[in-house]
Amino acid sequence: MSSIDELEDARQDLESLLLDVLNSTLGEEAFTTDESLPAGPLATSRLSIHDEAQDTYLGIEIRVGAVLARLLASKMMAAGDPSPDDLLDAVGELGNIVGGNVKTLLYHTARLSLPMADLNSRTGPGDPDDPSTTLRVAASVFGQTAQVVLTPGAPVDGLYWPPSQEDEALEKQP
Amino acid sequence: MKILVADDSRAMRMIVARTLRQAGFSGHEIIEAENGAEALELAREEEPDLILSDWNMPEMTGIDFLRSLHRSGIDIPFCFVTSEGSEEMREMAEESGALGLITKPFTAERFTEVLSTVVSL
Numbered sequence: 001m002s003s004i005d006e007l008e009d010a011r012q013d014l015e016s017l018l019l020d021v022l023n024s025t026l027g028e029e030a031f032t033t034d035e036s037l038p039a040g041p042l043a044t045s046r047l048s049i050h051d052e053a054q055d056t057y058l059g060i061e062i063r064v065g066a067v068l069a070r071l072l073a074s075k076m077m078a079a080g081d082p083s084p085d086d087l088l089d090a091v092g093e094l095g096n097i098v099g100g101n102v103k104t105l106l107y108h109t110a111r112l113s114l115p116m117a118d119l120n121s122r123t124g125p126g127d128p129d130d131p132s133t134t135l136r137v138a139a140s141v142f143g144q145t146a147q148v149v150l151t152p153g154a155p156v157d158g159l160y161w162p163p164s165q166e167d168e169a170l171e172k173q174p
Numbered sequence: 175m176k177i178l179v180a181d182d183s184r185a186m187r188m189i190v191a192r193t194l195r196q197a198g199f200s201g202h203e204i205i206e207a208e209n210g211a212e213a214l215e216l217a218r219e220e221e222p223d224l225i226l227s228d229w230n231m232p233e234m235t236g237i238d239f240l241r242s243l244h245r246s247g248i249d250i251p252f253c254f255v256t257s258e259g260s261e262e263m264r265e266m267a268e269e270s271g272a273l274g275l276i277t278k279p280f281t282a283e284r285f286t287e288v289l290s291t292v293v294s295l
Contacts, residue, residue, distance in 0.1 A: 020279065021279055023279075024279030024280075024281070025279055073185070076185040076186075076188065076189055077184070077185050077188050078188065078192065086184075086185070089183050089184050089185045090185045092183060093183040093185050093186050096183065096230070096257050096278075097257045097278045097279060098257075099257065100230070100256065100257020100258040100259075100277075100278065101257060101258075101259075101277075103258055103260070104258055104259050104260050104277075107260075108260070108262065109262065112230055112257075112258060114182070114230060114231075114232060160232065162230045162231060162232060162235045163232070163233065163234065163235065163238075164235060164238065
């Protein structure tokens with residue numbers, strides 16, 4: 001599962017996945033949308049899936065605006081006034097849930113990175129995503145847009161991979 | 175009962191604790207760990223009655239945590255609560271003696287279904 005065409009075939013499933021995750025996490029019905037993200041800084045969660053059979057990577061980025069990030073943290077942590085750390089944690093975990101479900105949907109043998117969250121991302125004015133290299137699905141909840149962007153071959157710099165005992169065994173080899 | 179919840183996300187640990195209450199499993203002591211290594215230490219010290227653990231965590235993954243418990247001769251009911259639910263992972267969880275694998279996002283009903291045999295209401 002590494003080409004845009006293959007991802008495009010799974011678009012409906014990916015849209016359903018995003019709706020399910022938002023419905024469950026926020027307790028509010030989400031809808032598929034074409035709306036853009038709001039102006040201003042974005043909260044993002046970035047992960048990657050390593051297809052070990054093909055040795056390819058699929059980048060996953062979840063993007064929400066500041067309002068939805070706060071709503072998310074408030075709901076998840078039952079906190080009226082979530083701190084920046086709460087926002088990072090909540091957005092990161094949203095990415096983790098989406099990433100895990102994407103992995104289950106698209107791969108048999110693969111490894112999921114840990115999420116890397118950022119509260120001050122901005123993808124720049126206009127539409128930053130090239131549809132020939134990325135697949136984007138979006139949903140609206142509480143009138144706010146959330147996007148999931150999948151990019152085959154996206155760089156994995158800065159991402160952290162959970163350790164495995166196999167890694168440890170390799171490290172111990174002379 | 176004492177229940178150990180292991181997840182690198184504080185938000186998720188809070189959600190798991192809340193969902194336990196929503197599932198009717200109230201009044202239990204919840205202890206928390208941020209990764210498998212910390213959870214292993216806590217499990218040895220605190221001897222919880224049940225462990226609910228994420229799979230993908232820094233320092234030590236959930237499956238390595240479970241295997242380490244068994245290698246130490248510790249046998250505590252163990253259930254994965256994870257965002258990934260592939261057949262391969264379910265098989266690995268079962269082979270390692272886990273009660274089951276609850277995938278995120280989850281419901282209180284799913285907690286009841288999987289945990290009712292080991293958690294008292």
